[in-house]
Amino acid sequence: MPSKELGVSKVLIELIKELQKLGWLCKLLNPTDICPEILSYIGIKYQHKYVESLKNYLQQYASKYDVIDYDHLYLPYPRSEFSNSTLFVARSALLVHHFETFPIPLQKSWRRKIAHVIKGRSRQSQLQTWIRDATVTIQEADLINVNNYDAKTELVNRGISAEKIVVVPLGISRTRRLLFDAVSSVPPEKPRVAFIGTFDTRKGANDFPEIVKYISYHVPDVCFRVLGTKNKTSDEVLSHFPKNLVNYLEVIPNFDSEELPLLLTDCSVGVFPSYLEGFGFGVLEMLAASIPVIAYDVPGPPMMLPPEYLVSKGDIKGMSNKVISLLHDQQKLSAARLWAKQQSQQFSWQNIAQITSENYLRCLEFKRTVNEKSPQLK
Structure with a gap:
């Protein structure tokens, strides 16, 4: 279940509370809601199973929502496969591309160094899979939500349009x-x-x-x-x-x-x-x-x-x-x-929810205007 003690869950729970006060009807889904058996998978197998399950779920249900807000790792498919009337927002809690730009030091113990030598290749392969899926997910999204300006710079350097990236920090309730x-x-x-x-x-x-x-x-x-x-x-x-x-x-x-x-x-x-x-x-x-x-x-x-x-x-x-x-x-x-x-005091969920709502509504209005001009895109 989502928990206020855990990072990403805490963020979404607090954001949803404030969005609801602004009139949004929100539904928070667990990975197990998308794929009931997902917890039996780890690593690359989890990645492959979950992205497929999320695709299938959204192909079936996305049209019932105005906005789908999802993790930037998990939807590496053409935007045309999903409802065009829905705003698709890729959210990055921690941009996976940064792990290439900002490498993490190794632990100093010999045991950890040896483990890195043994498992380093498979971990690098997993990272590249995540980066590949994240890149496609972000390219195909209607809007990209990141929490810091370095993430926006990273994505722009990788060819993502700055116009569809919004930088929204986190807050305190x-x-x-x-x-x-x-x-x-x-x-x-x-x-x-x-x-x-x-x-x-x-x-x-x-x-x-x-x-x-x-x-x-x-x-x-x-x-x-x-x-x-x-x-x-x-x-x-x-x-x-x-x-x-x-x-x-x-x-x-x-x-x-x-x-x-x-x-x-x-x-x-x-x-x-x-x-x-x-x-x-x-x-x-x-x-x-x-x-x-x-x-x-x-x-x-x-x-x-x-x-x-x-x-x-x-x-x-x-x-x-x-x-x-x-x-x-x-x-x-x-x-x-x-x-x-x-x-x-600058960082309150109340203000952040207001910014998020304004971004959603702005992009939805633009999407609907485009759809009205091109009915075949609906």
Whole structure:
């Protein structure tokens, strides 16, 4: 079932709530609604089975809807095979083409390096299959929705018309905003650095031990709170760190979304050493809790952060120095925390749903005008 605790599902659930308030009738479908047995497949087999099932489903039912909003990986078929009266919108939560442009570092352990050598060819083949299907899906869509400007640039460089690409960020719901607003902008007494996200190489797991080592050397009483690792238990995360750094870390793998503002209340600054994002929702959540965030300058975070809060990917020392600078200057930190709360206010689901609705209606009007002039296209 869709869950508010999981990335893409959370996004669609929150968006649908606000679209409904604007008068849209919305239906959210699980992959199992499209293909009941899909969970028995993985990898390339999942890809092939699901794209075929989605095609069959939309050929049968698309004409019943004004808009079909679907993942950019899963509809690599000619647009002419589907209802022309329906607006087809390819949505990218994380543009698959970026994995060619922004490669993810390998894990440093010998076991992982050996696994990469053994499985690297099959993984590359799978990536190329995804890119091939995504490219056709996007080319054939009526409208393309991406969450950052780097994704739009990537697609334009690959020959996609800029006119049919819209950049729409993500947001925070009204009810969650109230919880975040309760978090004080006054810096906590004890320096604590926050991170929200899974703990893997894409999110900067390789870099984290050096970040902790560098910051703790210059701020000896600092501690780190790592939230939402989900894919790894606390012990698994801590195993990535030398024993002399473990005491600086608190790991909370899982929590309810309503609990997050409280977990961030006593955090001073955030780090986000991710190598690639569609948007970087963890950054927005930290900003909403009055936490200024230092991130790598890769797709996603620049939608929310100014240049002074960004460093080149892999620049561990640069990221750490910016955190240290804030922790050592209470006046600077106080101003940064006020800015963070204010900056987050730009990103609300209410506004994003309004933008989404306007894009839908604009494209639908254009489509209907074209169809009226060319009745054979209906």
